[in-house]
Amino acid sequence: MLRYIFRRLGISVLVLFGAATLVFVLTINSGDPLADLRETSADNRDELIEARIRTMGLDKPWYERYAEWLRGAVGCVVPGMQCDLGVTNQGQDVLALTESAMSATLRLVIGATVLAIIVGVAVGILSAVRKYSGFDYVITFGAFIFFSLPVFWAAVLLKEYGAIRFNDWIADPRMSVTQMIIIALITGLVLQFALGGDPRRRLLTAGAAFAVVLAALAYFDADNWFRDPSMGLGVVILVSAGAGVLVTSLVTGFSERRVLYAALTTVGAGAVITFALQDVLEDGGYALLAGLFVLTVAVSVAIGAAWGGHMRRQAMLVAWVTGVIMSVVVVMDYAVSHWSAMLELKPRPVLTIGALSPNFEGDFWERFLDTGTQLLLPTVLLTLISVASYSRYTRSSMLEVMEQDYIRTARAKGVSERAVITKHAFRNALIPLTTIVAFDFASLISGAVVTEQVFGWRGMGQMFINGLRAVDPMPVMSFVLVTGAAAVLMNLAADIMYGYLDPRIRR
Known part of the structure; x- marks a missing residue:
């Protein structure tokens, strides 16, 4: 397996090198990087031209400039070497720009990918189980619509109805x-x-x-709940317990009581922790939330191991998923409780342009809500595009697996339909889906170019477009490096997932 991974990495590096070389050559030959300065009427035009020539290294051969960039790019992955992605035509450090842009883009892509996987896979399974029903036809019709939506047109609709009209409505909901x-x-x-x-x-x-x-x-x-919503610990416990029961029914069914007890114990422990730390949670903080999330996972796994018995693995899985869901519900509870305070500071909560509200002042949860409202529309847009393909691929893969002999054998042996679908069919249906997810994550980073332009996000897409317009290869090469590395890493993750889902691949 290790030889296979190293071989794939070597091939991927060669492909990435070839793609980077081609993009660099095409970019520097796509126009004149001094065109804007040649047309200016400034008195110091010649000095500005000379300064840009020195900044961009235009007095050097193209291969020498490329070698300098390549040496700095290799330093980003090889210990002991300096990571240097060059500077823009304005003298800005491209590495710093990339870090800022990548943070903005990854917030979009990661959220959209997770949502698309959850919704797309769930809908695809339901569509396959109920094939040729009215539900299946509706999902198929909707998937084709979402798949064929022009991104810019859908973005304009979301801005109109999800931002402008929603802001009008929330003033008096x-x-x-x-x-x-x-x-x-x-x-x-x-x-x-x-x-x-x-x-x-x-x-x-x-x-x-x-x-x-x-x-x-x-x-x-x-x-007036839409302006002053609240949930409370009771609702959190009820929703989390329902999620634990649902996860238990999907993983093992209710015949294994130990697994159900592990899920419910996890909810009880989460409720105690939430009540004990309510004052700390009120102050908030991303470091605090991250630490509590790690604590939740550790406690959940320990509870699953303690209750599990001969079903320890399944109990740990159910307890872990239940704990994660409860942590998300707790965060939602604290966030919505500050919604009215956020509306006082920002009467029109959803902006049509930008990732953050300028000059917004508030406590942690109000800033959290502000960030979330600006993240909502572009994430929904990218999710709609991906969920269509995920649902269709999941349906197709599930239908193919459901016709296999081992599925008929499991049914003939009296295995419940739940176990047939979740334990036998779903795991094997995931094998081709891992490839789609791997490619889709990398393509979403590059595909976010249009979305970021429409919503005014300063992410990788905007950096790429600005580099192309200015015939500045350094931002463009940084974009290629990040998206190429994402493609390599996600394909490697897909190869490892293959081995986990199908033990025959490990051999």
């Missing part, structure tokens, strides 16, 4: 009875499509969902 009924009806129809069953079960599902959603919306509207 009232809902008419007609709007409540329509939303409740749509929710009921979607749920009965997703859950399926005979006509009686569908009617009960739609009716129950309609009643619950209508009652919730009426309460939210009467209590």
Whole structure:
């Protein structure tokens, strides 16, 4: 396996070197880097031209400039060498620009990838299990629409309805009875499509969902919940316990009580920790949240190991997932409790341009909400693009696996349908999907160019576009280096996942 990994790394490095060389040559020959200075009427035009020539090294042969960049780029990965990605035509350090731009872009890409995987895989599995049903046709139709959406057009729609009109509505968030009924009806129809069953079960599902959603919306509207929301520890415990029960049902079913007890014990321990640290959590801080997340994972795994018995591995997995979900719900609880305070500081919460609100002052949770609202729309856009392909690939892979002989054998032996889908079919269906995820992560970084331009994010895409417009190869090469390295690392991760999902590949 190690020989295989090193061989793949060597080939990837050669491909990356060839791509970087080609991009450098194309960039420096795409125009005149001195064009803007030649057209200026400034008195010191000649001095400015000479300064830019020295800054960009235009008096040197192209291969010498490329060798200097390559030497500095290699220093970023080889210990003992200096990491130097050069300077822009304005003399700015490209390494510092790349670090700032990469931070902004990764916030978009990581969030969009995680959401797309969760939603796309879940929808793909449901679509495969209920193939050729009304739900399957609706999902297929929606996937094709999302897959073919022009990014810039979808971004404009999101800005119109998700930012401008939402900001108008949140100033006085009232809902008419007609709007409540329509939303409740749509929710009921979607749920009965997703859950399926005979006509009686569908009617009960739609009716129950309609009643619950209508009652919730009426309460939210009467209590002004949309401007002053709250959850509380009780809701956190209830949601987390429900998530633990759901995860248990998917992983082992309820026949193994130890696994269920591990999940519920994790929720109880999380509730105790949250109550004990409520004053500390009120102050917030990213370092604090990261430390508490690590603590949550450690406690959850320990609880799973203690309860597990002969099902220790499954109990640890269920407890870990339950703990992670509860930590997310706790963060949401503290964030939404500061929503009204954030609206006082920023009456129009969702901006159409930029990653942060200029001159915004507030405590940690209010700044957290500000960052989240600006991250929301571009993340949703990238998620919609990816979730369409994930759902289709998952459906196709699941349908292929479900026709295999070992699936029919498992059913003939009396294995429950839940175990057939989650334990036998899903794991094997993930093998081709890992390739898609690996390529999609790298392509999202490069594909975020349009999204960042529309939403005014100062990320890798904007740095790349600015470099091309100025015929400045250093920012462009930095973009190629980051996206190329991401592609190499994600493909390596896919190879390792192959070995985990299919032990035959390890040999």
